[in-house]
Amino acid sequence: MPDSRLPRDGAPDSSFALWREGYNFIPRRCRRHGTDAFRTRLMLKEASCVQGADWAEMFYDGDRFTRRGGLPLSALTLLQDVGSVMTLDGAAHRHRKGLFLDILGPEAAYRLAQVARAEWERRLPDWESLRAVTLFDEMRELLFHAVCDWAGVPLGPEAPQRLYEVAEMVEASARVGPNNWRTHLLRARTEHWARQIIREARAGHSMPKGTALESIAQHRDEKGRRLPARIAAVELINVIRPTVAVARYIVFSALALHRRPEMVERLRTGDEAFAEAFAQEVRRLTPFIPMIGGRALRDFEWKDFHFSKGDWVLIDLFGTDRDPRLWDDPDGFRPERFLDRIPGPYDLIPQGAGDHATTHRCPGEWIAQELTKMGAQMLASLDYQVPSQDLSVDLSRIPAIPRSGFLIGQVRQATA
Numbered sequence: 001m002p003d004s005r006l007p008r009d010g011a012p013d014s015s016f017a018l019w020r021e022g023y024n025f026i027p028r029r030c031r032r033h034g035t036d037a038f039r040t041r042l043m044l045k046e047a048s049c050v051q052g053a054d055w056a057e058m059f060y061d062g063d064r065f066t067r068r069g070g071l072p073l074s075a076l077t078l079l080q081d082v083g084s085v086m087t088l089d090g091a092a093h094r095h096r097k098g099l100f101l102d103i104l105g106p107e108a109a110y111r112l113a114q115v116a117r118a119e120w121e122r123r124l125p126d127w128e129s130l131r132a133v134t135l136f137d138e139m140r141e142l143l144f145h146a147v148c149d150w151a152g153v154p155l156g157p158e159a160p161q162r163l164y165e166v167a168e169m170v171e172a173s174a175r176v177g178p179n180n181w182r183t184h185l186l187r188a189r190t191e192h193w194a195r196q197i198i199r200e201a202r203a204g205h206s207m208p209k210g211t212a213l214e215s216i217a218q219h220r221d222e223k224g225r226r227l228p229a230r231i232a233a234v235e236l237i238n239v240i241r242p243t244v245a246v247a248r249y250i251v252f253s254a255l256a257l258h259r260r261p262e263m264v265e266r267l268r269t270g271d272e273a274f275a276e277a278f279a280q281e282v283r284r285l286t287p288f289i290p291m292i293g294g295r296a297l298r299d300f301e302w303k304d305f306h307f308s309k310g311d312w313v314l315i316d317l318f319g320t321d322r323d324p325r326l327w328d329d330p331d332g333f334r335p336e337r338f339l340d341r342i343p344g345p346y347d348l349i350p351q352g353a354g355d356h357a358t359t360h361r362c363p364g365e366w367i368a369q370e371l372t373k374m375g376a377q378m379l380a381s382l383d384y385q386v387p388s389q390d391l392s393v394d395l396s397r398i399p400a401i402p403r404s405g406f407l408i409g410q411v412r413q414a415t416a
């Protein structure tokens, strides 16, 4: 049971409010109660919702929480699946996390961004020949091909179907009912495909050296056993699917450039520090994963609060990234804030907090940052029109995206 000193949010069950309010659910209630943490009931279960850097440290530091039982099963099985790194704890988690940090670190992210840049240049003539393209669709397709190429994953004529499946896993993760079940069927097909790739790689048919595919196919667990093909396949999907999801950050970059056209010029000058800061600010403000849930692994005290084994705690990533105590003008798009500030482990947390190696913090942060930077620089290198369309972002929809998907027309390479 959550600590009774935390204020209780009124309703007997707040699931409907969470569904209706989406990203604003926790921030609104924290403001209402004048606190960083409150108790509520979600899906008929007691939960504590928390936000801010202190609570992020409590949630991520010290091995206090497991992700098992922390996310609704319907979301977990679309985003990670049973047996994946996210569902592991302790030594087994650290060992498997080492695999991800080996294959997704800064150098690998840089190489992937180079592949994506080349893919962008290859596709540009097509965009130029069309009246308009939907950036969200184009970016998902581009990133899918780039990540498969970089990871050593062969693609055949089934590529459009596989792309559709991985994109749907992200879009349907917060849906309930038939839409979510349908996506589980799609996921089963992707897993079948990924298992085939792992088996063929292990049989020596196609395993390009030094690739993510090779590392995953050959990985051994902390006891020296090779991963079952089913788990290796899940981890391969855990590299492909979230890389495709970075398309969202590129769309939000386009939205920011549309609203702040003076930033296009600054990106065009080749100012690397500004491009880095721009991508950080896009990651801070994009409404993507609103919160992460965990179950307490044991009883513990933190500050004046008591938590019991099994307690369900949800940390508000979206609200912490817009916390006015951490960020001046928290809702303003101001990349300059990152020019003289290196984010700490618990303030900029769109992809989790703490130490990558020992917590569940996302190992794909370097990739997300590099690809967002690449996307912003490449967008700035173009001239295009933004036709009239609905660019509103509905914060009750998780994950959020401008309604139109961001149409661009009359695309041309900008002249110097």
Ligand code: HEM
Pocket: 067, 085, 086, 087, 097, 100, 104, 238, 239, 240, 242, 243, 245, 246, 288, 289, 292, 350, 351, 352, 353, 359, 360, 361, 362, 363, 364, 365, 367, 368
């Ligand atoms: C598109 C932007 C991304 C966002 C918003 C995002 C967000 C997150 C979040 C919130 C977590 C969970 C942290 C936790 O449980 O506390 C996570 C975990 C994870 N992410 Fe990402 N991520 C993104 C991109 C990526 C990329 C590009 C990859 C791989 C190429 C990746 C692979 C993973 C993996 C494997 C985990 C599980 C880590 C663990 O349990 O230790 N993510 N991500």
